[in-house]
Each structure stands twice: as structure tokens, then as C-alpha cells.
Amino acid sequence: MKKLILATVLSFVGFMATAQEAATDVQNEETIVVADVQDFEEISVSDLPEAVAAAVAKDYPTASIDKAYKNASNQFKLELSLTDGSSGTVYADAEGNWIEM
Structure with a gap:
């Protein structure tokens, strides 16, 4: 009898979890500026x-x-060179904001 009650409870919990998962709507509104x-x-x-x-000068x-x-x-x-000998390329807009490429 305990197994039957436990199975019923687990089934109910499983149905509730899938119902809630389907109802959840996550929107990610992230803007990334991409340059050619x-x-x-x-x-x-x-x-x-x-x-x-x-x-x-501030960030590097x-x-x-x-x-x-x-x-x-x-x-x-x-194209930047650091004093430790490493180098790299960064992208920025006219206001000095970094752009991801």
C-alpha cells in the first residue's frame, strides 16, 4: 500500500514539474553590436x-x-601591444565602448 501511495505522489510531482516547465517562458534580450x-x-x-x-589608457x-x-x-x-610582450586586437565605438566581435 505504501508503494502505491508513493508511486502516486511521484507521478503527481512529475506531472506538475513538466507542466510548470512548459509554462515558464524566459526571454533573453541581450544586444550585441557586431561590426563587419x-x-x-x-x-x-x-x-x-x-x-x-x-x-x-583606462582599461589597458x-x-x-x-x-x-x-x-x-x-x-x-x-592592435595593441602590452609591455609583457603580448599583443591583441580590440574593437571600440567612437564613444570608447568596447565591441565584441
Whole structure:
């Protein structure tokens, strides 16, 4: 008799779990700005907006900007070198916000 009651309770719990799972609607509204990598043209590092240069100085204090590129959407591709010898590429908009590529 105990097994029958336990089986009934477990069945009920299983049905409730699947019913609740189907009723749950999760919406993820995340905006990612994506730039077309092919459209960048090289510019002089001195032509970078002050906000972009300030963002590099703030977030990468040991980095130097080796090359800078700009696209038609006013987004910037920066090739950086760190004092420890490592290097990398970062992307930013004209306001100095980092963009994921």
C-alpha cells in the first residue's frame, strides 16, 4: 500500500514539474553590436577619437596602440601591444565602448 501511495505522489510531482516547465517562458534580450571585420581601413593612431584613446589608457594601462583601423560605421579596430610582450586586437565605438566581435 505504501508503494502505491508513493508511486502516486511521484507521478503527481512529475506531472506538475513538466507542466510548470512548459509554462515558464524566459526571454533573453541581450544586444550585441557586431561590426563587419572586412570593412576596416587603416588610419593614423593620432586620428583616433579622444574617447577611444582614453578607454585604452583606462582599461589597458600598459598597452601601446600599434595600428588603428576605422570602418564606415565609425567603429575602430585597435592592435595593441602590452609591455609583457603580448599583443591583441580590440574593437571600440567612437564613444570608447568596447565591441565584441
